[in-house]
Each structure stands twice: as structure tokens, then as C-alpha cells.
Amino acid sequence: MMAKPFFRTVYDVPREEYLAPGHGLCAGCTAGTIVKLLLKVAGPNTIVVNATGCVEVSTTPFPYTSWKVPWIHVAFENAAAVASGIESALKALKAKGVLDPSKKINIIALAGDGGTYDIGFQALSGMLERGHKVMYVLYDNEAYMNTGIQRSGGTPVYAWTTTTPVGKILKGKIQQKKPIAEIVAAHRIPYVATANPGYFADMMNKFKKGLEVDGPSFVHVIQPCTTGWKFDPRYGIVLARLATETGLWINWEQEEGQFRVTVTVPRRKHVRHYFELQGRFSHLTPEEIEAIQKEVDLEADRINKLVGRTVIGPLVE
Amino acid sequence: MGWKELPRGGSILEPGNSESRYTGDWRTFKPVIKQDKCTRCLRCWIVCPEPAIYIIDKPYATSSGRQFKFSVEVNYDYCKGCGMCVEECEPKAIDWVEEEK
Numbered sequence: 001m002m003a004k005p006f007f008r009t010v011y012d013v014p015r016e017e018y019l020a021p022g023h024g025l026c027a028g029c030t031a032g033t034i035v036k037l038l039l040k041v042a043g044p045n046t047i048v049v050n051a052t053g054c055v056e057v058s059t060t061p062f063p064y065t066s067w068k069v070p071w072i073h074v075a076f077e078n079a080a081a082v083a084s085g086i087e088s089a090l091k092a093l094k095a096k097g098v099l100d101p102s103k104k105i106n107i108i109a110l111a112g113d114g115g116t117y118d119i120g121f122q123a124l125s126g127m128l129e130r131g132h133k134v135m136y137v138l139y140d141n142e143a144y145m146n147t148g149i150q151r152s153g154g155t156p157v158y159a160w161t162t163t164t165p166v167g168k169i170l171k172g173k174i175q176q177k178k179p180i181a182e183i184v185a186a187h188r189i190p191y192v193a194t195a196n197p198g199y200f201a202d203m204m205n206k207f208k209k210g211l212e213v214d215g216p217s218f219v220h221v222i223q224p225c226t227t228g229w230k231f232d233p234r235y236g237i238v239l240a241r242l243a244t245e246t247g248l249w250i251n252w253e254q255e256e257g258q259f260r261v262t263v264t265v266p267r268r269k270h271v272r273h274y275f276e277l278q279g280r281f282s283h284l285t286p287e288e289i290e291a292i293q294k295e296v297d298l299e300a301d302r303i304n305k306l307v308g309r310t311v312i313g314p315l316v317e
Numbered sequence: 318m319g320w321k322e323l324p325r326g327g328s329i330l331e332p333g334n335s336e337s338r339y340t341g342d343w344r345t346f347k348p349v350i351k352q353d354k355c356t357r358c359l360r361c362w363i364v365c366p367e368p369a370i371y372i373i374d375k376p377y378a379t380s381s382g383r384q385f386k387f388s389v390e391v392n393y394d395y396c397k398g399c400g401m402c403v404e405e406c407e408p409k410a411i412d413w414v415e416e417e418k
Contacts, residue, residue, distance in 0.1 A: 010360070010363060011359075015372055020332075020334070020335050021335070021336060021367045022336050022337075022338035022339065024338075024340070025400035026364060028400070028401055029399075031366070032365075032367060032368075033363070033401075036365075060333070063329055063334060064325065064337070065329040065334060066333060114356075193353030197364075200363050226399075227352035230347070233401070234401055235404060236364075236366075237401055268377040
């Protein structure tokens with residue numbers, strides 16, 4: 001049975017800001033939107049563990065910080081490990097009576113796709129297996145944007161990056177994107193979800209649920225990157241929404257083993273609408289786009305079979 | 318400041334002190350909200366990644382007679398001029414104006 005969503009309209013969103021302006025994220029970076037809304041959901045009683053990445057580098061140029069909640073920077077690989085340690089330390093302090101045991105303190109591990117798909121994966125897997133009560137938020141901009149757009153395990157096939165260049169022989173990345181949320185779901189943790197800043201209420205409800213479950217939770221958020229994906233900064237949220245409207249990004253959640261698609265797409269758009277806005281896909285030929293479209297169609301069929309009804313509709317335009 | 322005066326571990330003791338870094342000089346175009354056309358749907362407030370768009374407790378009556386208890390305003394000290402709010406504004410109440418010096 002579906003619980004009533006916590007955030008339904010824009011007026012349910014709290015006004016307090018816990019991310020200060022003046023950070024150095026690129027103009028039009030949707031990571032700012034994601035982190036801002038994440039902190040609005042979590043509130044002041046929160047400890048954020050931030051792996052190296054765009055958000056870490058640009059929000060804390062020493063001696064400035066944009067965070068109004070306790071925040072720690074750790075290396076690429078150990079965000080999940082440090083978050084586990086903080087959770088255990090708080091548990092011990094509560095048991096010894098140093099901290100009030102009834103006080104609820106949210107622990108959030110925040111990492112990009114490089115720090116999750118590739119470098120931080122074993123720490124993440126360990127944290128999920130040990131069952132620490134931490135919410136892990138992955139903002140996925142599909143490459144190492146902070147160090148200069150190198151490919152990661154999250155880069156989709158055919159995407160241009162500086163290490164998968166486009167030329168006579170190579171046409172962008174050869175391999176497929178790693179299905180990280182499904183790998184995490186295979187750890188049988190209480191809550192796994194994929195979210196999209198284009199559907200802010202859906203994303204914030206997922207953050208809320210992730211913080212409330214007893215045990216580890218994982219939220220995978222797509223984050224359009226104006227610098228690395230090469231699009232006009234103003235289309236950040238438009239692109240995020242297009243990813244869902246074309247069926248390339250499916251917003252689902254798995255709560256206690258129950259799989260559900262939270263944003264249904266009654267009429268699906270052609271993937272070319274998503275690709276033609278981005279410079280990293282500008283080398284694609286119509287045949288290659290049709291090949292990707294076929295794969296998306298198959299994936300939509302698979303999701304519809306899994307849910308048992310049509311949640312991702314037919315291709316219309 | 319020398320290293321001896323720095324806090325231990327390089328901690329930053331003042332939360333949110335990046336407010337003293339003004340990023341407004343990054344922009345070449347600026348969004349201007351037309352208060353009369355704005356329906357207070359707060360879409361721009363949600364998407365602004367800075368955050369440089371704020372809800373201000375200032376009542377406003379439009380020329381067509383609608384009463385609002387609050388207004389939405391852009392803080393130009395921080396707005397980097399990405400234009401996401403202009404793209405998201407459904408009633409087209411945000412103008413995109415070139416900066417002049």
C-alpha cells in the first residue's frame with residue numbers, strides 16, 4: 001500500500017536554505033538544485049559526508065563553505081566508510097549517554113558517479129552489507145566532470161568524453177552504462193530509488209523516505225552537466241525532464257522488495273529530442289540513434305513486464 | 318593569515334560563510350521577474366541552483382486585482398545568470414535582459 005506523499009506541491013517545501021549562495025558551481029549546474037532540495041528535506045540535524053567531486057570542490061574553497069550543516073570531506077573512495085563510522089560513533093555516544101538517545105541525526109553520504117560507480121564502490125557495498133543507517137545520494141553527471149570530463153562507469157554508450165574521443169576509429173564510449181541502482185538493489189537494502197530533479201516533489205519524497213527507513217538507503221539522481229554534456233546552461237532541468245520523457249531514465253523505487261515506477265510516462269518521446277540538445281552526442285548518425293531507440297524500447301518492455309502493467313507508454317513523437 | 322592561526326584540521330568554523338563571495342559578476346544576462354505577470358508558482362525558486370531566488374514577505378496586488386501575500390525576488394549579488402528560471406517559468410514572467418556596463 002502506498003503511503004501519502006510528504007511533498008505534494010511546491011508549498012510543502014520548507015523555506016529555510018541550508019546551502020548558502022556564493023559557491024563555485026558552474027552557472028546552470030543542476031547539482032546545486034539537487035543539494036539545495038536535499039538539505040531542505042534533511043533539515044539542520046544532519047551530517048553530510050562528501051566524497052571528492054564537483055560538489056565538494058566548488059562548495060568549499062578554503063576558507064569558505066556553503067554548508068550550513070556539519071560537513072566532512074573525504075577521499076573519492078571512502079565516503080560510505082566514513083559515513084558508516086560516523087553512524088557507529090553516534091550509536092556509541094547515545095549508548096553511553098553523551099547524546100540524547102531520542103535525538104534523530106540524519107547521516108548523508110554524497111558522492112558523484114566517479115566516487116560511486118568506480119572508486120568508492122567497495123566501500124559502498126560494504127556499508128550496505130553491514131546495514132548502517134545512512135542515506136547514500138549519488139548525483140550522476142555521467143563522467144568525471146570535476147577533473148576534466150573523463151569517462152566513468154556511468155558514462156552512457158556513444159558519449160564523447162576527453163578519454164573517449166570522437167574520431168575516425170572511436171565514436172565516443174564503447175561500453176554500456178553500469179546499472180548501479182540495480183546492483184545496489186541486489187544487496188536487498190530497505191530502500192533504493194532513482195530520481196530526477198525535473199520532478200522535484202518525487203525526488204524530495206524519495207529523500208524523505210530514504211532518511212526514514214531503518215537501515216541503509218540509496219538514491220540515484222541524474223544531474224545534467226552543462227560543461228560536460230555541452231548544452232546551454234538554461235536547459236538543465238529541461239534535459240533532466242527529457243531523460244524521463246524519452247524513457248532513457250526511469251524513476252523507480254524499491255521499498256522492502258516492492259518495485260514501483262513513481263513517474264509514469266504515458267506517451268514516450270523519441271530519444272533524438274534528448275540527444276540533439278547535447279554536444280557530447282552531436283556525432284551520432286540517425287542509424288545510431290535508431291539503435292539506441294530500439295534498446296530503450298526493449299528496456300521499457302522489460303519494466304512494463306516487471307510492474308505488470310504499462311507504466312512506460314508507447315513511442316509517439 | 319599564517320598556518321599557526323588556522324583552525325585545527327583546516328576546519329571552517331563559520332557555517333555558510335561563502336555568502337561573502339559574490340558570484341553575481343559571472344553573468345552576462347540577468348533574469349528580471351515581472352511581478353505583475355508572476356503567478357507565484359515558485360518553479361524558479363525550486364530550480365535556482367544558487368539559491369539566488371528568494372520568497373520575500375511583501376504583499377503584492379496585481380493590476381488585474383489578484384492579491385498575493387508574498388513576492389519572489391532575485392538576489393543579483395549571487396545570480397550567475399544561467400537562465401534556468403527563465404526556461405522553467407510557465408507564465409513567461411521572467412525577462413532575459415543583457416547586462417550593461
